[in-house]
Amino acid sequence: MSAPQDLHSTEAGQTAPISPEEAQAAAAAGQADAAAAQVNEIESLKAQNAELAEQFLRAKAEVENIRRRSEDEVAKSRKFAVEGFAESLLPVLDSLEAGLSIQEATVQQIREGSEATLKQLQSALARNKVIAIAPAAGEKFDPHHHQAISVVPAEQEANTVVAVLQKGYLIAERVLRPALVTVTAPK
Numbered sequence: 001m002s003a004p005q006d007l008h009s010t011e012a013g014q015t016a017p018i019s020p021e022e023a024q025a026a027a028a029a030g031q032a033d034a035a036a037a038q039v040n041e042i043e044s045l046k047a048q049n050a051e052l053a054e055q056f057l058r059a060k061a062e063v064e065n066i067r068r069r070s071e072d073e074v075a076k077s078r079k080f081a082v083e084g085f086a087e088s089l090l091p092v093l094d095s096l097e098a099g100l101s102i103q104e105a106t107v108q109q110i111r112e113g114s115e116a117t118l119k120q121l122q123s124a125l126a127r128n129k130v131i132a133i134a135p136a137a138g139e140k141f142d143p144h145h146h147q148a149i150s151v152v153p154a155e156q157e158a159n160t161v162v163a164v165l166q167k168g169y170l171i172a173e174r175v176l177r178p179a180l181v182t183v184t185a186p187k
Contacts, residue, residue, distance in 0.1 A: 151182070152182055152185060
């Protein structure tokens with residue numbers, strides 16, 4: 001048996017044998033084409049990698065800028081959060097100073113001035129969402145809003161408020177100070 005020969009087409013449609021040099025040249029050309037394709041693919045991947053790296057750095061910088069702006073806004077909010085509250089208390093301060101500047105005020109005038117100033121203060125607190133906790137007698141004791149100072153025997157239901165010793169306050173639904181109360185003893 002003889003070794004098969006490589007054949008190639010001729011114009012007449014016949015196949016002619018390929019010389020070893022031609023086969024080697026064809027193989028080298030195929031390898032060159034494959035190497036060129038790999039080089040092109042590597043270059044394409046390098047370009048894509050560089051583009052993704054740039055996008056990553058831009059996104060990272062954007063996140064850092066957002067973080068820095070957020071920190072600045074939080075710092076400003078904390079710094080100026082009390083500004084509106086203080087501004088609403090200034091008329092109360094003015095009223096107190098005006099009342100104290102009157103040298104010869106009568107008891108009635110002092111009382112009227114104090115009541116007007118108290119209304120101003122209550123209004124300022126209400127505008128800033130500071131709400132009084134003043135449970136009525138007989139209301140159920142709520143440990144989240146009330147602090148029991150003493151327990152006393154009483155005719156009303158157990159664990160209910162008998163008296164308020166000091167009002168409590170909520171600010172935006174959060175307890176600023178619980179109401180100090182006396183509650184009924186369990187029977």
